[in-house]
Amino acid sequence: MRFARITLGLLLALSGLLAAIAGAVAAFWLVGPDNTITTPRRELASTGLAVVTAPSLLDRHGPTLRVSASGDKPLFIGVGQDLDVRDYLSGTAHTRLIQFDPPATFGTQELRGDTKKLTPPGELDWWVAQSAPGAQAVTWPIQDGVYDVVVMNADGTPAVGAQVTFGVEVHRLFGICLLVLGAGVVVLALGLALVLRRRPVGREIADTTEIPVITNTRIPVLVSTAPAARDEREEVENAPAYRVSPFHPDRVSPFAPLADDPTSVEDAPVEKPVPAPAVRPAPVRPGPAVPAVPAAPMFMSPAAVARAKSPVLIGAGASQRYDEPAQPTYAEPAEEARTADESPETVPLAVSPEFEKSDEAVRRTAALLASGALLLTATSCGLVPPKNTMTAADSRPAVTLADAQAVVQRYNQLNNQANKARDGKLAATIEGNPTLAQTQAGFLIGRKLDAAGKDVSKPFSYTDPEIGAPQFTSYPMRFVVSSGVSDAPGNHQLGVWQRENAGSPWLLTHSVYPPKAVELPSVDGLRTPTAADLSKLQGRPEAVAKDLAAYLTGGKSAPQSKLFTPTPSLTNMLDLRAKSKVSDTAQPYIAGVTDTFAPSGAPLTFITASGDALVFLTLTERYLQRVEPGSNAYWTSGEATAFSSMVKYTQTLHQDYLHQVAVVIPARSTGDAVQVLSIDPQLVGAGGA
Template identity: 50%
Template sequence: MRFARVALGLLLALVGLLVALAGAVAAFWLVGPDNTVDTGEQQLGSKGLAVVTAPDLIDRHGPTLHVTVTGNPKPVFVGVGQELDVTSYLGTSAYTQVVRLSLPPKFDTQEMKGGAAALSKPAGLDWWAAKASGSGEQSVAWPMADGRYSVVVMNADGRPGTDARVTLGVELPGLFVTFLLVLGAGLVLLIVGLLLMFMRRRRPETPEQMGPPVPQYQPMAFAQQQSASTQPTTSTPPPAYTPPSTGSTPQPGYTPPPNGPTPPTGSTPPPGYNTPPPGYTPPPQYPKGPVRRTKVIAGGIGLLLVATGCASVPAKNVKTAAASRPAVAVADGQAVVKRYNEVNNKANQARDAKLSETVEGEPTLAQTRAGFKISLKVDVAGKDKIKPFTYTKPKIGAPQFSAYPMRFVMSSTVSGQPDNQALAVWERATAGSPWVLTNCVYPAATMKVPAVDGLRVPTKADLNKLASLPQSAATNLAAYLSGGTRSPKASIFAPSPGTVGLLTNRAKEKIADAKESYISTVTDTFMASGDPLTFITSSGEALVFLSVAEQYMQRIEPGSNAYWARGSATAFSSGVRYTQTLNLDYLHQVALVIPAKGKGKLRILSIDGQLVGAGGS
């Protein structure tokens, strides 16, 4: 028995020592009180534009990822971004990809071939989930989200040639406490094992130590009692009583025999048979030994460690494919609008088209360039400048996109223009491109503009529910504008005040120009330009932005000639004589709403034009 106890104690002591050592090493060397396990500093360099982790490398979510970069001689950038953004940003550039983390901690890399042209500065991009940039040590802490993400380390100026020491760490809540519990469990097992090995049982006491003996009751066998009862005694035992047959009444004074072993058949036990004597106390019952206690302690510790350990294990990523995301966060969209207000006003005051190119894209940029060109021609002194204005209280509608280009819609009021509101689209062509304003109209304040909250990119099912497809609506709108209020397509649309004004003015101009002696006929033709931008509102309607090109043409009488001598047209054609035609070219931006089938007409919110060319033949 002693050998089994010592063997069990030795086993528990060895296991406890190993568990305690493992818990101590893990708690105070691998993890520490910050609950973070890291790779230590790893030297990473790239002749390309960046060092990037493969999306499959970060395959869990929940804990916090820590990335620290040191040792780069140049200002460095470190960021975490979704795969669709990082892939678009790097494009066809050369970079180094970290494809695996092996043990002991070491990064296995793969060189991705491509160009070496500098990228746009990464710190200025708004799609990073976490980022840091500057000289010296840079670090980010990012709560790991479900999806495909990559860590990017590169020079802050976007130029090639990165050489830095990188440390990746994962912070698991409760990990330090878990390893402390492992340490404590090991110590408990060690102590229990030592007690089993060296604690001796208490020896029995000697008769002198025990004192006077306590009478111990030993029940006699019934045969012995029976033989003893045959010996003559001074008293006469009561006669044995045999119960009469069933239903009879016992004799007076009868007492049932006490409980005890069943006597042999045909005999009757004496009274008090096998009854303990007065004052007898049964001996105490001891547990079977320390084995049961050890099982209980070990089982409880095991359950505690398993429960705590499971709570610290991060969940596996579910989103394994490139997911979509909102084009922009609301705060970032408002920051884009704020920057546009500042840059646009500077460009307008300086009539600087190059500056406008940094914040505008087509077709808005084409209108801006034309406006500056006309202003420089007809207002050489620069006295008639555009009054500064801003988009105030912008509301941002950011649909989900899974690829570039991405777009968001702004709805706002306009400072100094209480009779108008603004509705605009910003676009980013790639992850490394700036946000630029591409479409912008100014509906009258009386027009009901759809809410931009909840905008989404249309699906085929969305388009099938509309009263008209966007491209068909653009074609029909061009036909309506070309034919005027009497056009067969006029019944499809509910025109805006600006639309009515445009058609009225063009009709008057055609009548007036046709009266000129050198003009034979006048035509005014509209044509849809480009593909419409369509968004589905929360009500199921379509908010559509499109462009329409207009050519206002005057045919010259045979034998006559004409030229543009004054006005805006001279900015594009001045002093050139034409013998066949004169033409004015306009570019109009339009916003309209297409309702669901059977829900009414297509509503034109606004149509805003700009002369972009003039000439003749």
């Protein structure tokens, strides 16, 4: 047992020492009281436009990521979804971190491409976390999904050089490290206690050697024939009847009475022995009494001591003295042999008290270690960040509510500046076609007809915007805004903002102004259409666009008119065109007039929460006047003179319009007609032939 105890103690001491060292190193060198594991500062450089992590490096979520950088130029640090980062850096030269081996070894991959300046990253709103100007550090709780960390120059120029450190903050990590340190110290102390523990001297002597008993040797046994002793003399009568040790004739038995014992056998009464059979030989009596000498030390186990005290060896209740004649009786040989066989010579190790105590100590130690391991496992498992589950293609709303409101607010500010200065270039930073084409045509007409700038548009803004942001998996992305108009209380504004790619700004591409008398569909819960959604509609958006163009071309009596629900704006435009045809045909130099509409571009379709489709269309219109043979004509006044002034035409005159239309296509199951919410024209050209 001593060998097993020392072996177990050494193992525990070694394990505890290793755990204590690991806990101390982790707590005070790797982690620290801020619960953050930080890599050493590392030089990361790229001749391209950015240094970006591969999506596989951020494959777990939960902890807090901390990134800081410093360099010769102002730097930008941002975290974005791979969907946005990938599109933003598409086709550009940059460096990608594809491997990380703690504590500070990175594997990189150089991607070739264009090195033209990108849109400054600070102007983009799709970053989920970004550094403040001049801070060059970012803190971000890692989310489930595919994300990238980007380090680049703040102005979007190439040649990035930065000293970067990465850190991961794990909640309660420092406390767990201290717990490991404490557990290691406890296990180390327990192991040392087992190794250095010494057993009592007396027990070691008693347990050192066991004297085996030879079972084949017969030892004479004196059996008393006296009647049972009384209670007051029972102890004396049970005293051994001889002084000689049964193990050696010249040694005094350590269990014999002492010489000065008042209850010595000399004082014991002599009982008459029972006559023994004649065939039994008389026992050999010991010689003259000799002074008692201390017995030599004997190492006896508890089993040997018990056997030496048993009546089989010493006899129970013998009352005869060895100096008087007696006729001892003998136990039967078979009975003696059976008794000797049944009497245990040694106690088995597995049932000895020392073994049981040691085994209990081992069990307690094992239980303590198991409890500690279970505690450490339970507390540590909660620290392991879970693997990302959103590993499929990214999908996200086109914009957050706050970012969309910021886009509308920015538009209000810049649009008023552009309108006041009739600045088409400034308008191009906030608008896209077809809205931009209408705006720039309006600026051109305004400069022609109002050169003094007396009829400049008054400032206005879109009020109380409601945002509808569908989910997208790729660019371009779009969101819809339904709002009021500050200078037109009788109208709504319904517009579409679009971002062509991750590096471009949000631009207002479609904008119509339906009257407030027209009920608009809710933009809450808008989504991009699927094939199943389109199959349930009253008509496909492309077919509806063609039918609407035919309806406007043919007028109120066109066959397609029954497919649409008339609205004030549509009715007013049809009435205006009919009057223009009559008045123009009455001119002597005009032989006839035609008015033709046609779809332009692909419709933008969104599915509402009710299952209907909100569709934005673009139509072109050519209003053509044929000149009478032998006559000539030219534009002398009006908006058309902004595009063609005092130029004589002998065949035709034409005016070109661009219309933005918003319609609602109901589900086929309703049987309703298509509702035209608004149609807003703008003259964009004029001339002749």
